[in-house]
Amino acid sequence: MEIDRAGLAAFLRRRRELLQPEDVGLPRGQRRRTSGLRREEVAELCHMSTDYYARLERERGPHPSLPMIASIAQGLHLSLDERDHLCRLAGHTPPVRGTGTGTLGEHISPGLLRILDRLDDTPAEVVTELGETLRQTPLGRALSGDTTRYTGPARSIGYRWFTDPATRELYAPTEHAFLSRMFTSGLREVAALRGPGSRAAHYAELLLTRSDEFRGLWDKHEIGIRPDHVKRFIHPEVGALELNCQNLLDPEQSHRLLVYTAVPGSESHERLRLLAVIGSQALR
Numbered sequence: 473m474e475i476d477r478a479g480l481a482a483f484l485r486r487r488r489e490l491l492q493p494e495d496v497g498l499p500r501g502q503r504r505r506t507s508g509l510r511r512e513e514v515a516e517l518c519h520m521s522t523d524y525y526a527r528l529e530r531e532r533g534p535h536p537s538l539p540m541i542a543s544i545a546q547g548l549h550l551s552l553d554e555r556d557h558l559c560r561l562a563g564h565t566p567p568v569r570g571t572g573t574g575t576l577g578e579h580i581s582p583g584l585l586r587i588l589d590r591l592d593d594t595p596a597e598v599v600t601e602l603g604e605t606l607r608q609t610p611l612g613r614a615l616s617g618d619t620t621r622y623t624g625p626a627r628s629i630g631y632r633w634f635t636d637p638a639t640r641e642l643y644a645p646t647e648h649a650f651l652s653r654m655f656t657s658g659l660r661e662v663a664a665l666r667g668p669g670s671r672a673a674h675y676a677e678l679l680l681t682r683s684d685e686f687r688g689l690w691d692k693h694e695i696g697i698r699p700d701h702v703k704r705f706i707h708p709e710v711g712a713l714e715l716n717c718q719n720l721l722d723p724e725q726s727h728r729l730l731v732y733t734a735v736p737g738s739e740s741h742e743r744l745r746l747l748a749v750i751g752s753q754a755l756r
Contacts, residue, residue: 497589518547614751630655
């Protein structure tokens with residue numbers, strides 16, 4: 473497929489003009505005259521230079537790669553249909569939906585993003601079916617650290633659980649045995665769903681060679697072990713936290729929005745408020 477520079481430029485301009493600052497979690501400001509987003513705002517959302525993005529809108533510049541298209545689609549809060557259209561305009565074949573494979577396969581739906589952008593005072597994250605964190609709120613990072621920084625198999629919390637002892641430090645010791653069974657059961661289900669050659673199957677193969685605990689649990693063939701609604705964390709600065717976990721599923725992409733809340737008036741609620749203060753100070 474060849475790039476359609478005129479079509480790509482027109483589509484980008486139109487999508488930018490339709491987006492409002494509040495749609496993407498940005499302040500509007502009293503003196504704003506632009507009908508939609510500014511180019512520099514879109515460039516920041518897409519993690520690219522303003523010059524690069526501006527050249528695309530002007531029908532110039534290099535042929536954008538698939539990772540670049542993925543960043544643009546996410547930054548502009550495109551739907552899956554719009555993302556696929558953007559791919560074709562840029563001369564690429566859209567990915568198969570729902571597999572979570574590659575940067576385009578990890579595209580977060582606009583609906584989940586809109587909810588996430590409004591949860592600044594709440595720990596929340598969007599994760600794949602393999603427990604790979606795609607995005608976190610600021611308080612989500614304060615709770616569990618920046619879990620988007622991992623690469624390769626370590627992006628999956630289930631993989632890290634059996635290969636990185638530091639991963640377990642955030643969770644109450646009384647939960648460890650159950651979480652080991654849950655992560656093993658979950659990986660088996662996804663591997664069966666996605667089949668041989670999938671990322672889930674690859675992670676299972678790696679863990680079978682790297683973790684005796686995982687190998688023993690894998691041999692039990694347990695299925696259907698679901699997470700508790702209450703998560704028990706041990707935070708290094710605020711101590712023990714009991715948080716209710718609500719999750720919202722995007723079936724098209726097999727993504728989940730996880731939102732953590734504490735019972736009002738509880739000790740965990742007060743500690744979560746303290747964590748919000750500590751987290752905001754760390755970002756300054």
